[in-house]
Amino acid sequence: xxxxxxxSLLYDFYGELLTNHQxxxxxxxxxxxxxxxxIAALRGISRQGVHDLIRRCDATLENYEDTLKLIEKFLKIKxxxxxxxxxxxxxxxxxxxxxxxxxxxxxxxxxxxQILDEI
Amino acid sequence: xxxxxxxSLLYDFYGELLTNHQxxxxxxxxxxxxxxxxIAALRGISRQGVHDLIRRCDATLENYEDTLKLIEKFLKIKxxxxxxxxxxxxxxxxxxxxxxxxxxxxxxxxxxxQILDEI
Numbered sequence: 001x002x003x004x005x006x007x008s009l010l011y012d013f014y015g016e017l018l019t020n021h022q023x024x025x026x027x028x029x030x031x032x033x034x035x036x037x038x039i040a041a042l043r044g045i046s047r048q049g050v051h052d053l054i055r056r057c058d059a060t061l062e063n064y065e066d067t068l069k070l071i072e073k074f075l076k077i078k079x080x081x082x083x084x085x086x087x088x089x090x091x092x093x094x095x096x097x098x099x100x101x102x103x104x105x106x107x108x109x110x111x112x113x114q115i116l117d118e119i
Numbered sequence: 120x121x122x123x124x125x126x127s128l129l130y131d132f133y134g135e136l137l138t139n140h141q142x143x144x145x146x147x148x149x150x151x152x153x154x155x156x157x158i159a160a161l162r163g164i165s166r167q168g169v170h171d172l173i174r175r176c177d178a179t180l181e182n183y184e185d186t187l188k189l190i191e192k193f194l195k196i197k198x199x200x201x202x203x204x205x206x207x208x209x210x211x212x213x214x215x216x217x218x219x220x221x222x223x224x225x226x227x228x229x230x231x232x233q234i235l236d237e238i
Binding site for chain 2: 013014016017067068070073076077080081083084087088090091094098100101104105107108111112114115118119
């Protein structure tokens with residue numbers, strides 16, 4: 001997994017456990033894609049300060065995940081739901097299904113989409 | 120939701136964030152179904168002490184859920200997956216489905232069971 005994707009997942013799950021100051025800078029870096037130099041200039045702190053803060057946030061958030069493993073759990077569920085979604089797609093390719101059957105599978109497809117939007 | 124079910128969910132999600140001492144007593148009470156008087160006697164502490172500790176654990180764990188809302192997210196996903204599971208059951212009642220179709224739906228059913236075991 002790309003580092004920024006991992007950071008964004010960590011933030012999504014555990015970001016609320018950071019202090020407001022940490023959240024604000026981590027969010028600028030990870031979600032708003034603002035560079036370290038720019039964050040430093042905007043906030044009147046050193047590049048090193050921003051860099052250290054982001055590293056500490058990474059460590060704090062990874063520590064929560066090491067302890068709780070909820071991202072791991074979600075990713076497992078996500079991969080299973082993706083598989084369900086793929087299977088409903090294969091079903092659609094079978095031209096022999098009745099309308100009743102297709103309707104049921106369409107509903108399953110809709111729900112799997114809803115879950116994937118949520119995760 | 121019954122209080123003990125809620126406590127068990129809270130413990131399952133966030134229990135690792137309690138201290139070992141808290142975990143041990145909360146686990147005895149919530150998961151092992153040992154009464155407050157018995158816990159107090161076994162550990163040589165007062166009933167009031169056990170009672171207060173459990174109440175503090177409840178508050179700590181509810182506070183994590185207020186902040187992170189991950190149980191809420193999981194329960195939503197669980198209800199959707201349960202719906203998928205119900206729909207595959209309805210599909211099985213349609214006697215008109217082909218073997219190919221049934222196989223696909225069986226796979227979806229298996230995966231939804233796997234997810235429900237995990238959640």
